[in-house]
Ligand SMILES: *[C@@H]1O[C@H](CO)[C@@H](O)[C@H](O)[C@H]1NC(C)=O
């Protein structure tokens with residue numbers, strides 16, 4: 275029988291028990307590799323300083339919580355701060371140190387031979403920066419338990435038999451993530467011999483096949499890896515699209531029900547347990563991650579080139595958020611309402627030691643300041659509404675800044691970058707995405723005097739004196755010190771101009 279999954283919260287505990295620890299360790303290795311590749315750009319030597327047992331040592335120290343727990347959004351914090359640009363660099367692993375120019379994913383359409391739509395075609399994109407996907411048109415048959423997708427040629431159509439292995443989660447090389455085999459059958463003879471059984475269910479709507487699990491459960495990855503790519507793949511169908519979900523996580527579908535339901539009016543299919551042969555005229559296999567937490571409009575399918583600002587506008591609809599833009603009218607009516615600034619106060623490491631002093635500095639700059647520790651288990655709708663009421667979001671680099679997606683367009687995000695040459699990853703993870711959302715991005719880099727690492731280690735420690743050497747020694751130490759052991763004590767005198775810039779931006783609206 276079919277196996278539609280209604281979004282809900284069942285199965286969390288068992289899923290967490292089965293997958294969480296393994297997933298975390300797996301994720302950590304990915305991060306290490308990522309960092310290693312990316313750091314080639316500035317590390318000239320000493321890559322051998324990373325030993326194979328290093329990641330485990332750090333991983334063991336981390337507290338791992340289930341996605342629904344209070345600190346759930348932090349459970350994969352090992353990944354949240356990494357540059358995550360690995361795949362962009364992978365095809366270019368030369369040692370020249372140059373950042374390769376980004377190319378649009380090459381379309382691999384059966385050796386460039388065009389197919390008429392009525393005879394069926396498979397177009398795969400296997401050279402994107404992070405992900406592989408295939409688009410199929412024609413007689414498309416999906417065997418979920420067999421993890422196979424087959425395009426059966428129309429009678430009389432002669433085509434070459436071709437096969438692709440597509441990992442339906444949009445970051446390549448996720449360990450433990452099974453591929454789906456996409457086959458374009460060849461001659462009618464081949465088709466007769468290999469065609470899957472006749473359709474047991476025929477869908478009029480197109481479908482998108484993708485995987486959950488992976489790095490989801492971290493708030494930032496939920497958006498960067500799944501919600502944004504799923505929006506790219508499915509928004510143009512205006513709800514008339516079926517989601518075929520591999521590695522299904524009912525808790526996740528429940529958590530983001532408002533978004534998933536608005537993208538697809540059908541119940542999601544639990545692909546791994548689906549014994550039907552489902553037939554479609556149109557199917558996309560895999561999700562495409564264009565860039566971290568964002569969209570490259572020129573790569574988006576369909577005639578309407580979607581942007582990241584379209585995504586946040588869509589979220590405002592999905593969660594019925596009242597504010598599309600900060601309506602301050604400060605210039606016209608000074609004093610009518612103070613702009614509101616939300617300080618994200620993390621519960622542990624990378625905290626503001628003097629959060630109350632920072633709040634007072636914000637008040638002195640003319641804001642109404644609120645300090646919050648957004649909890650991972652709060653219903654997303656509640657979080658979205660709370661954040662939408664603000665004009666400025668201020669936080670130390672971390673998953674909590676993902677809440678920027680709920681701000682009104684034209685609002686300001688201030689990212690506080692901890693000490694240790696972390697600006698590059700800070701910009702990749704939040705700086706660029708925030709600008710793409712149509713928000714104003716401001717960055718405040720912490721000086722060593724503002725870092726608790728200085729008093730912890732003293733001025734002569736290499737972590738303080740020479741961050742470059744720490745980067746050269748590998749991800750392990752960067753994660754351990756700059757991300758794991760550091761809190762910040764903001765010098766509010768030094769910080770004041772950043773607050774003024776935020777205010778000026780809002781006044782100019
Ligand atoms: C789906 O594929 C599996 C594995 O190849 C196979 O055993 C099963 O019979 C297929 N299902 C149908 C309905 O053809």
Ligand SMILES: *[C@@H]1O[C@H](CO)[C@@H](O)[C@H](O)[C@H]1NC(C)=O
Nearest residue numbers: 723724764765766767768769
């Ligand atoms: C704080 O910043 C100001 C301005 O940059 C500087 O003059 C002052 O020395 C700093 N205070 C401390 C305690 O570092």
